[in-house]
Amino acid sequence: xxxxxxxxxxxxxxxxxxxxxxxxxxxxxxxxxxxxxxxxxxxxxxxxxxxxxxxxxxxxxxxxxxxxxxxxxxxxxxxxxxxxxxxxxxxxxxxxxxxxxxxxxxxxxxxxxxxxxxxxxxxxxxxxxxxxxxxxxxxxxxxxxxxxxxxxxxxxxxxxxxxxxxxxxxxxxxxxxxxxxxxxxxxxxxxxxxxxxxxxxxxxxxxxxxxxxxxxxxxxxxxxxxxxxxxxxxxxxxxxxxxxxxx
Amino acid sequence: xxxxxxxxxxxxxxxxxxxxxxxxxxxxxxxxxxxxxxxxxxxxxxxxxxxxxxxxxxxxxxxxxxxxxxxxxxxxxxxxxxxxxxxxxxxxxxxxxxxxxxxxxxxxxxxxxxxxxxxxxxxxxxxxxxxxxxxxxxxxxxxxxxxxxxxxxxxxxxxxxxxxxxxxxxxxxxxxxxxxxxxxxxxxxxxxxxxxxxxxxxxxxxxxxxxxxxxxxxxxxxxxxxxxxxxxxxxxxxxxxxxxxxxxxxxxxxxxxxxxxxxxxxxxxxxxxxxxxxxxxxxxxxxxxxxxxxxxxxxxxxxxxxxxxxxxxxxxxxxxxxxxxxxxxxxxxxxxxxxxxxxxxxxxxxxxxx
Numbered sequence: 369x370x371x372x373x374x375x376x377x378x379x380x381x382x383x384x385x386x387x388x389x390x391x392x393x394x395x396x397x398x399x400x401x402x403x404x405x406x407x408x409x410x411x412x413x414x415x416x417x418x419x420x421x422x423x424x425x426x427x428x429x430x431x432x433x434x435x436x437x438x439x440x441x442x443x444x445x446x447x448x449x450x451x452x453x454x455x456x457x458x459x460x461x462x463x464x465x466x467x468x469x470x471x472x473x474x475x476x477x478x479x480x481x482x483x484x485x486x487x488x489x490x491x492x493x494x495x496x497x498x499x500x501x502x503x504x505x506x507x508x509x510x511x512x513x514x515x516x517x518x519x520x521x522x523x524x525x526x527x528x529x530x531x532x533x534x535x536x537x538x539x540x541x542x543x544x545x546x547x548x549x550x551x552x553x554x555x556x557x558x559x560x561x562x563x564x565x566x567x568x569x570x571x572x573x574x575x576x577x578x579x580x581x582x583x584x585x586x587x588x589x590x591x592x593x594x595x596x597x598x599x600x601x602x603x604x605x606x607x608x609x610x611x612x613x614x615x
Numbered sequence: 616x617x618x619x620x621x622x623x624x625x626x627x628x629x630x631x632x633x634x635x636x637x638x639x640x641x642x643x644x645x646x647x648x649x650x651x652x653x654x655x656x657x658x659x660x661x662x663x664x665x666x667x668x669x670x671x672x673x674x675x676x677x678x679x680x681x682x683x684x685x686x687x688x689x690x691x692x693x694x695x696x697x698x699x700x701x702x703x704x705x706x707x708x709x710x711x712x713x714x715x716x717x718x719x720x721x722x723x724x725x726x727x728x729x730x731x732x733x734x735x736x737x738x739x740x741x742x743x744x745x746x747x748x749x750x751x752x753x754x755x756x757x758x759x760x761x762x763x764x765x766x767x768x769x770x771x772x773x774x775x776x777x778x779x780x781x782x783x784x785x786x787x788x789x790x791x792x793x794x795x796x797x798x799x800x801x802x803x804x805x806x807x808x809x810x811x812x813x814x815x816x817x818x819x820x821x822x823x824x825x826x827x828x829x830x831x832x833x834x835x836x837x838x839x840x841x842x843x844x845x846x847x848x849x850x851x852x853x854x855x856x857x858x859x860x861x862x863x864x865x866x867x868x869x870x871x872x873x874x875x876x877x878x879x880x881x882x883x884x885x886x887x888x889x890x891x892x893x894x895x896x897x898x899x900x901x902x903x904x905x906x907x908x909x910x911x912x913x914x915x916x917x918x919x920x921x922x923x924x925x926x927x928x929x930x931x932x933x934x935x936x937x938x939x940x941x942x943x944x945x946x947x948x949x950x951x952x953x954x955x956x957x958x959x960x961x962x963x964x965x966x967x968x969x
Contacts, residue, residue: 440831441828441831441832442831442832442833442834442835442836442837443834445831445832445833445834446834450832450833450834451832453829457826457829457832458826458829459821459822459825459826459829460825460826461821461824461825461892462818462821462822462825463952466818466821469815470815470818470821470822470830470833470835471833473834474833474834474835474836475834477835477836479843481815482811482814482815482819482840482843483810483811483814483815483816484814484815485813485814485815486814486815504958505954505955505956505958505959506954506955507955508951508952508953508954508955509952509954510947510952513952526833530833530834
C-alpha cells in the first residue's frame with residue numbers, strides 16, 4: 369500500500385512550547401491508522417498542522433504527493449483531506465438535513481453554484497447518511513438540540529457527505545455512551561471498507577483504538593515515542609510509562 | 616403553513632399593499648407608508664449580514680449614502696452643469712420632463728448600485744477577514760468616515776448638501792409615486808432574498824454564522840460568500856438610497872445620506888426586534904418599529920426618543936431573539952422542527968431486535 373499522507377519532520381512551536389518536535393509518520397491508502405498519547409502530547413496540534421489550521425515551523429506534509437504545508441484549511445479540505453473536531457463542531461441553528469446539505473463537496477463551487485438548490489438526490493443522500501448514523505428520525509431538529517453524542521454522530525455523517533479521500537478524526541468516541549461506541553466503531557469500519565475512506569484517528573479509548581486501527585503511532589511531549597501494530601504498542605513499556613506519568 | 620396557504624398569504628399582502636394608495640383616508644399618509652417600505656428595506660438588507668451571516672455591520676449606511684449621492688449627481692450632471700444647477704436649485708428648482716427625470720433616476724440608481732457593489736467588494740476583501748466584534752467595530756468607522764468625506768467634497772455640495780430634481784407634475788403626487796417605487800423595490804428585494812436563502816447561498820451564510828471554522832474545514836469558500844453577501848446588501852441599499860434622495864429632495868451628508876445615528880442604528884434595531892436571521896423577522900420588525908415610532912412622535916412628543924429607548928431595552932431584555940425568533944422558540948414544531956415519530960419507532964424496534 370502506498371502512503372496517501374506523509375508527514376516528514378514536522379515541527380510546531382507555540383512560544384517556548386514545542387508542541388510537535390520533528391514528527392514523521394505515514395498513512396497508507398485505505399488504512400485505518402491510530403494516533404494516541406497522553407493529554408497535551410501534541411496530537412491535535414499535529415492534526416491542525418496537517419489540515420493547515422496553522423502554519424508549521426518546519427518539515428513537510430504531503431497528501432497524494434501534493435505538498436500541503438503552504439495551503440489553507442479550505443483548500444486542503446477541497447483536495448479531499450477532511451478533519452472532525454475534538455470539541456464537536458456542527459451548525460447549531462440549522463437542522464440536520466441542512467447541516468448535511470452544506471457539507472457537500474465544495475471543490476467545483478463557483479458563483480453559479482451559490483444559487484443552487486438542493487436536488488432530491490442530494491437530500492436523499494443526506495437522509496441516507498443520517499440514517500447510517502441513526503439520526504434519521506431527528507433530521508428536522510436543530511443540531512444544537514441534539515445531545516452531545518448525537519452531535520458527534522452528525523459531525524461524522526457531515527464528513528462522509530463531503531466525500532473525503534481521507535478523514536482525520538479527533539476523538540470520535542469521546543462523550544459517547546458505551547453502548548453507542550460499538551455502533552460507531554462498526555460505522556467507522558464500514559466507512560473505511562465500503563466508502564474506501566482512509567482514516568487517521570486520535571483516540572483515548574484504548575479498547576476502541578485497539579479494535580479499530582491496523583497501525584498505531586504514540587506521541588508524548590511532542591515527540592514520536594513509538595509506533596507499531598496495536599498489540600505491540602499496547603505492551604510497549606515506554607508507552608505505558610508515558611500514560612502513567614513515569615519519566 | 617402549507618403551500619397554497621402561503622401563496623394566498625403572499626398574494627393577500629401584495630394586493631393590500633397595492634390597494635392602500637386607493638383608500639381615501641390613507642392618502643394623506645402615503646409618504647409615511649413609503650417610509651415604511653424604506654424601513655423594511657433597511658432591515659432586510661441589514662439582516663443578510665447581521666442576521667443570516669452573523670456579521671454585525673454598522674457601516675451599511677455607507678451604501679445607502681453612496682446610492683443617494685450617485686443618483687443625485689447623475690440626475691444633475693446629465694442635464695446641467697454644476698453652476699447652472701446651483702442657480703436653478705436656489706430658485707424655482709430644476710424642471711425636468713418626465714423622460715429626463717426617469718432617465719436620470721434610472722441611470723443614477725444603476726450607477727449607485729454598481730458603485731456600492733464595488734465598494735462592498737473592495738472593503739469586504741479588506742475587512743471581512745475580521746471576525747465578530749472586530750468586524751463590527753471596523754464598520755462603525757466607515758459610516759462616520761463617509762459622512763465626513765461627503766461634508767468636505769464641493770462637487771457633491773459638501774456640507775451644504777445637494778438638492779435633487781423635483782418630481783415632474785405629469786408623474787402625479789409625490790406620495791403615490793414614491794409609495795409604488797419603494798413598494799416595487801421592497802417586493803423585488805424580498806423575492807431575491809427569499810430565493811437566495813432557499814439555496815446553497817443561504818445555507819452557506821448560515822453555516823458561517825454558526826461556525827465559520829467548521830465551514831472552512833468543510834472546504835467552503837467562506838470569504839467569497841461573505842463578500843457576495845455584503846455586495847447584495849450594498850446593491851439593494853444603494854437603490855433604496857437613490858430613490859430616497861428624490862423623496863426627501865434635500866440630501867444632507869450626515870443627517871440624511873450617511874445618517875449612522877438614526878437610519879444606521881435603526882436598521883440594526885428593526886432586524887433584532889423582528890428576529891435576526893429569519894425571512895419575515897426584518898419585515899415585521901420594521902413595521903412594528905415604524906408604527907411605534909410614529910405613534911411616539913404623535914402622542915409622546917418631546918419624550919419620543921426616551922420612549923424609543925425604553926422600547927429597545929424591553930425588546931432586548933424580554934425578546935432577545937426578536938418576534939419571529941420568540942415564536943420559533945415557543946412553537947418550534949410550527950417551524951418544522953419535529954421528530955419523525957414513525958421513523959423513530961422503526962429505529963427503536965430495529966435496535967430491540969439486535
